[in-house]
Each structure stands twice: as structure tokens, then as C-alpha cells.
Amino acid sequence: MEPNHNVVKDIQIAYIGGGSRGWAWGLMSDLAQEGQLSGTVKLYDLNYDAANTNAVIGNRLSERSDAAGKWKYEAVPSLKEALTGSDFVIISILPGSFQEMHSDVHLPEEYGIYQSVGDTVGPGGAIRALRTIPIYVELAKSIRTYAPDSWIINYTNPMTLCTRTLYEVFPEIKAIGCCHEVFGTQKLLASMLDEMANIPNVNRRDIKVNVLGINHFTWLDQASYQGMDLFPMYREFAHRHSKDGFEGSEEGHWMNNHFASAERVKFDLFRKFGLIAAAGDRHLAEFMPHSWYLKNPETVHEWKFSLTKVDWRKQNQRDLIAKSARLAQGEEEFAIRPTGEEGIDMVKALLGLGDIVTNVNMPNRGQMGNTPLGAVVETNAIFGRDSVKPIISGELPPEINSLVQRHIWNQETILQASLNKDKDKAFRAFVSDPLVNISPEQARELFERMLDNTKSFLPEWK
Structure with missing residues (x-):
């Protein structure tokens, strides 16, 4: 990245999967360290309460003096509300549950x-893809309707088929x-x-x-x-x-x-x-x-x-849910660190x-x-x-x-x-x-x- 000291304000980011306790927190940490950007992050998740908790965590973080990037985090109840007016759409979802x-x-x-x-190829990757593709068909249609000019950044696996589906449904999409x-x-x-x-x-x-x-x-x-x-x-x-x-x-x-x-x-x-x-x-x-x-x-x-093992993922999720409550209530301080x-x-x-x-x-x-x-x-x-x-x-x-x-x-x-x-x-x-x-x-x-x-x-x- 070449040095550039300009500041861009009022950026609108839609985060699909905004109840995440992994990628969402990573995004918050990286945004907090970046003083050239500021704006609003709309968090949309099927679990609205999880997205709302992340909004509390993100806003607490943004208020800190050591947060260079100042952002407003807002949980929204609909995909339409998240996408409308967005400059960037970040997708990081779990297609299905741990079951x-x-x-x-x-x-x-x-x-x-x-x-x-078991999330990309092999029998697990194939079945995961079959339940993920319909979700991405609907995401592509919604993006085409509400945010056709936004840039889409996908982190969900199976990465290849998620990205491929977006382009299959909306060939003019700007997705990576x-x-x-x-x-x-x-x-x-x-x-x-x-x-x-x-x-x-x-x-x-x-x-x-x-x-x-x-x-x-x-x-x-x-x-x-x-x-x-x-x-x-x-x-x-x-x-x-x-x-x-x-x-x-x-x-x-x-x-x-x-x-x-x-x-x-x-x-x-x-x-x-x-x-x-x-x-x-x-x-x-x-x-x-x-x-x-x-x-x-x-x-x-x-x-x-x-x-x-998926049992480990289940236990890890329980630990992260507990941590989420502590972060939202101010019982634990959010650690700002580069995600890489x-x-x-x-x-x-x-x-x-x-x-x-x-x-x-x-x-x-x-x-x-x-x-x-x-x-x-x-x-x-x-x-x-x-x-x-x-x-x-x-x-x-x-x-x-x-x-x-x-x-x-x-x-x-x-x-x-x-x-x-x-x-x-x-x-x-x-x-x-x-x-x-x-x-x-x-x-x-x-x-x-x-x-x-x-x-x-x-x-x-x-």
C-alpha cells in the first residue's frame, strides 16, 4: 500500500453475518486501527440479538481514545436495510448450524x-455447497436490487462456489x-x-x-x-x-x-x-x-x-458467546490487534x-x-x-x-x-x-x- 494521508468519511459497510464472534470482531479491530476511514457498519444476521450485541461491542470500541478509526455500528433487521446505500458488502456467514x-x-x-x-471439497464440502448456493442466489438477487454498484468481499466457504454463484446470478457484480x-x-x-x-x-x-x-x-x-x-x-x-x-x-x-x-x-x-x-x-x-x-x-x-472435530467448534462457540456478553457489558476490554x-x-x-x-x-x-x-x-x-x-x-x-x-x-x-x-x-x-x-x-x-x-x-x- 502506497502512503496516502487522505481521509475518507461516511463509508457505508454492510456486514452480512454480523453476529459473528470471529470475523466481525476481526473487522472491528482492523477498522479501529485505520485512521483514514470512518463511517457506518450495518450488521445483519439471522440472529438479530447476536448482531445487536456486536453493535454494542463495536460502538464501545469506537469510543475508546486508542481507536484511530471511528465507526458507528448498527444492527439492522433486514437484508434490504443492510444493503441499501452500501459502498461495501462483507459476507461472512455460517451456512447452516454446527448440527x-x-x-x-x-x-x-x-x-x-x-x-x-470438510468445508471446501470432499463429501462435506459438496453437501455444505448444496445448502450454501441457494443462500448466495438470494444474496446475489438482493445485491442486484439494493446495492448493484457496491463492492462485495466474501469470506464464506466454500469460497469458490460462493463467489461463482454471485457471478452466475448477477454477472455484473463487483465481487471478490x-x-x-x-x-x-x-x-x-x-x-x-x-x-x-x-x-x-x-x-x-x-x-x-x-x-x-x-x-x-x-x-x-x-x-x-x-x-x-x-x-x-x-x-x-x-x-x-x-x-x-x-x-x-x-x-x-x-x-x-x-x-x-x-x-x-x-x-x-x-x-x-x-x-x-x-x-x-x-x-x-x-x-x-x-x-x-x-x-x-x-x-x-x-x-x-x-x-x-466439530465438537471442538461447538465448545469454542460457547466460549465466544460468553466472551461476547463480557465485551458488551464492559467486563472485558476488547483487544485491538492486527488480524493479518x-x-x-x-x-x-x-x-x-x-x-x-x-x-x-x-x-x-x-x-x-x-x-x-x-x-x-x-x-x-x-x-x-x-x-x-x-x-x-x-x-x-x-x-x-x-x-x-x-x-x-x-x-x-x-x-x-x-x-x-x-x-x-x-x-x-x-x-x-x-x-x-x-x-x-x-x-x-x-x-x-x-x-x-x-x-x-x-x-x-x-
Whole structure:
């Protein structure tokens, strides 16, 4: 971001999923640290009380002397009210409840299918998509009606299909999908520079990368620091840590942190394919054949990452609800700290406060070669005033591209199945996923059971 000391006031942000105790608080923290912006954030959530509690928390934060950015937070009862007059729309929702997520993640385990996340691909990702797409169809229609000129920033998973649905329904929409997984890989490269070249404290933003792929299955074919090609060093780094992994100062952290890993999957994929896999191990593993990294819990343990249990998410939610009450009542002070996300930097760039280059999910208009036009891909893009221009990023080598294309076409099939309420088409995508390593008969049984567990979100399906 280039320095710019202008101040933009009266920005209108609609936050869809405004009762969130994660992303919403992160947005508040980042806005509080940004003195060049101010305005109103309208919080809309199916749980109005949760959104209203967040409004109280946000307004308390904005009143503090250490909050550089001054914002008014307002819970609103309707999507129309949230969207009308908005300059930016941020979407971060949980499609369904943890009950549906429990089925997505854990029912396949009865059939020997293990998923580390279950929100993007695999059987869990497919079923989650089927209940998410109808929600995004309605969001796209509402945006077209009430906020056609606003910029849409999506954080919800499955990222690819959420973004793809917005463009399918409203082709002129100005929407981007944002994900921080590539940032984690840049941080890993910074740690590598410290260990291998004795260059400490490198800011991950100073590591320049070329991004190719789809969300959670991204790859780097270029990486440099101050003109230094990092691939030769990474080759040595991956070889050095391929057996035991790399965790820096947090050795063993992956065993008690559901979101951590020792990067062994990432190193293994580099040694197999020669490019840097640029997502967390938990996500990368789900795109590969089940026998590679997710054969069973013992295999997962050997690769030093975790199966994120939904029971943990439920307990975490209870803890966050309790924290929410404390924050709203002033019993606990909101901690202002950087999230590491780039959403506010994107907003500033779109308002003309300096250009940035970062990775985003957008329909392929030629920025990624040997890939269907219109399919949502993740590459770098240049952000400027009211403009996001994807960068021509080249193409993946055939051996990686074949893996990526399988998922692209599966996701396209799921989209069409959802739009047409075609259960047979949905099953074809489900059974074609590389994690579904069971007989077609077992796959059909599992599919029907999982679909039944999410049927309340598919009211028009037969």
C-alpha cells in the first residue's frame, strides 16, 4: 500500500453475518486501527440479538481514545436495510448450524472417509455447497436490487462456489473472494529466510509470489525476496524438514491447535510436483487422493496436522458467546490487534487510497491459462480506485493442472445441480471426489444420508 494521508468519511459497510464472534470482531479491530476511514457498519444476521450485541461491542470500541478509526455500528433487521446505500458488502456467514456441519465432517467417518476441515471439497464440502448456493442466489438477487454498484468481499466457504454463484446470478457484480491461506505460506518463506539465510524478521508482504489455482488448492510458481529467487532455498528447506516437519518456535503446536501443522504435506507436495503448495496442510490434504494424507487418523498424525472435530467448534462457540456478553457489558476490554487480513487494505485501495497487489478469487477471464473461462480461480490482482484487475498469471504444469481441473469441474457440476435441484447430478460430483474412496453403492448411501441431514436447507428438492 502506497502512503496516502487522505481521509475518507461516511463509508457505508454492510456486514452480512454480523453476529459473528470471529470475523466481525476481526473487522472491528482492523477498522479501529485505520485512521483514514470512518463511517457506518450495518450488521445483519439471522440472529438479530447476536448482531445487536456486536453493535454494542463495536460502538464501545469506537469510543475508546486508542481507536484511530471511528465507526458507528448498527444492527439492522433486514437484508434490504443492510444493503441499501452500501459502498461495501462483507459476507461472512455460517451456512447452516454446527448440527449440519457435524454431519458433513463426521458421518463420512462411518465409511472410512476422514476430512480435516470438510468445508471446501470432499463429501462435506459438496453437501455444505448444496445448502450454501441457494443462500448466495438470494444474496446475489438482493445485491442486484439494493446495492448493484457496491463492492462485495466474501469470506464464506466454500469460497469458490460462493463467489461463482454471485457471478452466475448477477454477472455484473463487483465481487471478490478473500482468503488468507497464501499469507501463511509467505510467513513460512519468511521463517525459511531466517533459518537458511540468517535474514530475520522478514515481513511476509515483502515476499513476492505468483499465485495460481483455486481456493485452498493454490500454488506458487514464483517466489522472491528483494530479487532473490527463493525456489532453490525452498528445495533445500523442504528436503531438510520433510521427515519431521517445520514449526519454528512452536514445536509440537499442531497437536493442541486444530489449525496448526508441521507443513509436512506442503513439503511433500513440493517434492512430488516442484511447485510450492500455498495453503494450509489441512486444506491441501483434502484435494488429494484419500490414501495420501487422510487414510485414517493414524496417517493424519504421521503427517502432523489435525482433524478439526466439530465438537471442538461447538465448545469454542460457547466460549465466544460468553466472551461476547463480557465485551458488551464492559467486563472485558476488547483487544485491538492486527488480524493479518487485507480486507481493509482492499477497501482503502478501492477508495483510491493507494494501490495494492494481493491474491483474490474471481472468475477466470484469462488470468489463468488452460482453465475454463468463467470458473472462479485464485490469482493475484491489482486493486486501485474502484478497480480490481486480475494479473495474467500463466498456467499450472499439466500434472498439477489435472488435479485442479478435476475439482473445478466437480464444483461446476455442484453449482448446476444446485441451481436445477438435480440430485443425480449432485451425486455424480459427490462420487467423483478423490476422497470418496468407497463403492458407488456405499457412496450413494452416504450421499442420501448426508443430504437428508441438510434437507431443511433444500426445501424445493424432491
